[in-house]
Amino acid sequence: MRILDLTIKDLRQLVRDWKTALFLVIMPILFTLLFGFAFGGFGGGAQDPRLPVGFIDQDRSSSSASLLRLLDQSGTLRPVLLEGQEADPERAERKVQAGDLAAVVIVPASYGDRLLAGEMIPLRVLLDESEPAGLTARREIQTAALRLAGAAEIARLSAQAYEAQARFADGLARRQFLAEAVDRAIQAWQEPPLTMLKTESKAMEANPIMQSGFSHASPSMMVQFSIAGLIGAATILVSERKSRALRRLLTTAISRPQIILGHYLAMFLMIIIQFVILIAFGQLLGVPYLRQPLAVALVMAATAAWTAALGLLIGVLAKTEEQTIIYSLIPMFVLSGVGGAWVPLEFTSQTFQTIGHLLPTAWAMDGFENLVIRGLGIESVLQPVAIMSAYAVGLFALAAWRFRFE
Amino acid sequence: MNGQPAIQVRDLHKRFGDLHAVKGISFTVPAGQIFSLLGPNGAGKSTTISILSCLLQPTSGDALVMGHSVQREPMAVKAAIGVVPQEIALYEDLSARENLDFWGKMVGLRGAALRQRVDEVLEIIGLADRQKGRVAKFSGGMKRRLNIGIALLHRPQVIIMDEPTVGIDPQTRRNILDSVKELNRQGMTVLYTTHYMEEAQELSDQIAIMDQGRIIAQGTHQDLVQIVGELDRVDLTLNALPDWVTDRWQQIPGVQKVIVGAPSHPQATDGERTVTLLVDDSNLVLPRLFESATQAGVRITSVTIQEPNLEAVFLHLTGRALRDE
Ligand SMILES: Nc1ncnc2c1ncn2[C@@H]1O[C@H](COP(=O)(O)OP(=O)(O)OP(=O)(O)O)[C@@H](O)[C@H]1O
Ligand SMILES: [Mg+2]
Numbered sequence: 001m002r003i004l005d006l007t008i009k010d011l012r013q014l015v016r017d018w019k020t021a022l023f024l025v026i027m028p029i030l031f032t033l034l035f036g037f038a039f040g041g042f043g044g045g046a047q048d049p050r051l052p053v054g055f056i057d058q059d060r061s062s063s064s065a066s067l068l069r070l071l072d073q074s075g076t077l078r079p080v081l082l083e084g085q086e087a088d089p090e091r092a093e094r095k096v097q098a099g100d101l102a103a104v105v106i107v108p109a110s111y112g113d114r115l116l117a118g119e120m121i122p123l124r125v126l127l128d129e130s131e132p133a134g135l136t137a138r139r140e141i142q143t144a145a146l147r148l149a150g151a152a153e154i155a156r157l158s159a160q161a162y163e164a165q166a167r168f169a170d171g172l173a174r175r176q177f178l179a180e181a182v183d184r185a186i187q188a189w190q191e192p193p194l195t196m197l198k199t200e201s202k203a204m205e206a207n208p209i210m211q212s213g214f215s216h217a218s219p220s221m222m223v224q225f226s227i228a229g230l231i232g233a234a235t236i237l238v239s240e241r242k243s244r245a246l247r248r249l250l251t252t253a254i255s256r257p258q259i260i261l262g263h264y265l266a267m268f269l270m271i272i273i274q275f276v277i278l279i280a281f282g283q284l285l286g287v288p289y290l291r292q293p294l295a296v297a298l299v300m301a302a303t304a305a306w307t308a309a310l311g312l313l314i315g316v317l318a319k320t321e322e323q324t325i326i327y328s329l330i331p332m333f334v335l336s337g338v339g340g341a342w343v344p345l346e347f348t349s350q351t352f353q354t355i356g357h358l359l360p361t362a363w364a365m366d367g368f369e370n371l372v373i374r375g376l377g378i379e380s381v382l383q384p385v386a387i388m389s390a391y392a393v394g395l396f397a398l399a400a401w402r403f404r405f406e
Numbered sequence: 407m408n409g410q411p412a413i414q415v416r417d418l419h420k421r422f423g424d425l426h427a428v429k430g431i432s433f434t435v436p437a438g439q440i441f442s443l444l445g446p447n448g449a450g451k452s453t454t455i456s457i458l459s460c461l462l463q464p465t466s467g468d469a470l471v472m473g474h475s476v477q478r479e480p481m482a483v484k485a486a487i488g489v490v491p492q493e494i495a496l497y498e499d500l501s502a503r504e505n506l507d508f509w510g511k512m513v514g515l516r517g518a519a520l521r522q523r524v525d526e527v528l529e530i531i532g533l534a535d536r537q538k539g540r541v542a543k544f545s546g547g548m549k550r551r552l553n554i555g556i557a558l559l560h561r562p563q564v565i566i567m568d569e570p571t572v573g574i575d576p577q578t579r580r581n582i583l584d585s586v587k588e589l590n591r592q593g594m595t596v597l598y599t600t601h602y603m604e605e606a607q608e609l610s611d612q613i614a615i616m617d618q619g620r621i622i623a624q625g626t627h628q629d630l631v632q633i634v635g636e637l638d639r640v641d642l643t644l645n646a647l648p649d650w651v652t653d654r655w656q657q658i659p660g661v662q663k664v665i666v667g668a669p670s671h672p673q674a675t676d677g678e679r680t681v682t683l684l685v686d687d688s689n690l691v692l693p694r695l696f697e698s699a700t701q702a703g704v705r706i707t708s709v710t711i712q713e714p715n716l717e718a719v720f721l722h723l724t725g726r727a728l729r730d731e
Contacts, residue, residue, distance in 0.1 A: 002511065002512060009497070012500065240497070243494065243496065244491055244495040245495040245496060247491070248489070248491055248556075251459045251487075251489045252513050
């Protein structure tokens with residue numbers, strides 16, 4: 001009970017400070033609007049966050065059609081079929097340079113035939129490797145091409161196996177057999193049998209849903225400003241210690257662990273209230289949080305759990321009210337920037353993604369975006385939630401260990 | 407409980423690493439008294455009080471509050487005492503009433519009992535009509551009163567105050583001294599620390615003089631002043647200070663103690679030095695002092711004579727002044 005009394009006291013102090021509302025609600029709403037409109041906002045065509053990739057088909061075989069489908073299914077790329085005048089490679093290259101396209105894939109003539117004949121032939125890909133979008137596109141195109149080559153290999157082998165026993169009626173029948181085998185192989189890849197231990201990348205399972213430009217901005221600003229909002233809560237802790245009220249608490253019946261828990265709970269509730277407001281706002285902007293209310297609540301609670309523990313740690317480490325600002329803003333910038341709250345991590349290099357996922361923000365973003373962008377179910381947030389909970393425990397333990405009463 | 411002392415301190419020691427802050431002190435505060443710990447900065451007053459309020463563990467020895475050991479029954483001790491810290495340990499962004507509500511809950515009050523007690527305390531500290539005001543907007547004196555009020559919420563039998571008058575204006579100080587007396591009149595035992603001898607003298611039934619972790623004298627004001635007996639204290643300002651002063655003046659009949667440079671004259675300007683003497687009868691000694699000064703060509707620029715007081719006692723026992731202002 002005394003824990004809650006302390007929590008309520010903290011929350012009351014927070015409400016008294018106008019800066020609380022500014023950091024917790026007003027700024028994230030303004031930034032969500034700003035970035036949301038920058039990413040396309042309510043607009044029509046720009047709603048697809050996938051990278052546009054030009055596709056010039058000089059082959060027009062069933063294999064090139066399969067490649068186009070594979071690219072489309074990558075979840076990260078949005079292939080744009082370039083035809084007629086548009087199919088001019090030089091013209092397409094200019095579009096890459098202008099940033100209108102992340103890359104251009106040129107499928108050379110007789111690509112399909114030679115592939116099915118067992119030849120490894122390169123695709124022509126135009127892209128700018130100095131751009132993260134270019135790197136992402138290259139990786140995805142490579143994956144698709146390898147997958148197609150693999151499927152072609154399987155098809156070729158099964159055709160040979162067939163020919164060992166029977167003969168194809170004619171060339172057309174053989175071609176049809178091969179095309180079908182390629183598709184089957186690709187499909188089999190997408191629906192791996194249970195015995196396959198390696199799971200496919202998220203992007204392959206994903207079922208991208210219609211989304212607004214706010215689908216990234218809303219969760220990212222929410223995560224970022226939950227850290228900024230720690231300034232106020234940590235300041236309460238610092239001034240309580242400086243005024244010696246914290247020491248005075250020790251002369252009353254409340255125990256040390258109760259004091260720590262009470263403050264932690266106040267920060268946790270503050271962030272939950274912030275999230276509820278911002279999620280309601282995001283929903284109004286068309287971000288489909290309510291499609292998976294339970295899963296969203298899980299991610300929200302896990303995110304609040306580690307953020308509050310971070311807030312406690314800031315309150316413990318900062319010696320003055322001014323220091324709480326620095327101690328909050330530095331982790332806010334690092335955690336948001338590297339953790340994918342500014343640029344979605346899937347648009348960055350593999351190395352950057354790996355580093356990003358050392359930070360809890362990346363898992364918070366994964367959790368929210370699995371739900372509102374990739375349209376995945378509750379099972380997709382279990383890993384992020386578990387990892388964030390581990391962060392919460394670690395940060396809390398650190399804060400409790402370093403907690404100073406004077 | 408009749409006759410049981412409110413506080414018993416027995417051979418209490420506290421070390422902070424190498425620093426021996428409290429070196430085996432013992433004292434007893436009978437219930438219903440005002441007891442002062444008087445001592446200069448660093449004497450160990452706050453350390454002693456922190457042990458009594460269960461904020462610090464003694465290195466050895468024990469203290470009993472209302473018969474409860476601070477080591478073995480800290481909860482019972484906390485329930486029996488109200489601690490008024492030296493600092494304004496409040497939440498300035500909350501109102502007076504919200505502060506009292508919160509601190510009341512921390513000592514276990516709830517509901518109607520809490521509301522009623524908060525009303526009573528607001529009356530006692532004279533803030534009933536300002537209860538909704540934010541503490542940040544209060545004057546220093548109002549904050550001090552609220553700081554005391556918080557310690558009264560759970561009706562403690564003993565109230566412990568650590569230098570509550572440091573750095574406040576004379577009017578607020580008067581106010582606080584009066585409320586201490588009033589609380590005591592209502593039956594509370596008060597343990598008060600200060601380095602102002604006037605406060606100790608005015609308030610206390612008993613005084614313990616502390617210095618460098620020890621109690622160097624203890625008793626009523628009368629008892630303590632007896633230590634310096636009928637001695638007068640003479641403060642002189644000289645325009646120069648030859649080395650022989652101490653030795654030669656010490657030999658003058660009737661001079662008990664000569665202390666050079668006791669800084670009790672803040673107005674002493676450059677080159678001027680002060681000398682304080684404890685003497686049997688200033689009327690007899692003063693002419694001899696002037697005579698000896700004149701012989702040596704030293705001018706005495708001012709003379710103050712004081713009746714025996716605690717300051718003189720401290721000076722007599724330690725050779726130093728109580729205040730180093
Ligand atoms: N937590 C601590 N750690 C180390 N040393 C301490 C600690 N608390 C007090 N001291 C030292 O113990 C000695 C006694 O300090 P204490 O605060 O008890 O003195 P005081 O009589 O209250 O003085 P003041 O009038 O300045 O408040 C001082 O030398 C002080 O520096
Ligand atoms: Mg002190």
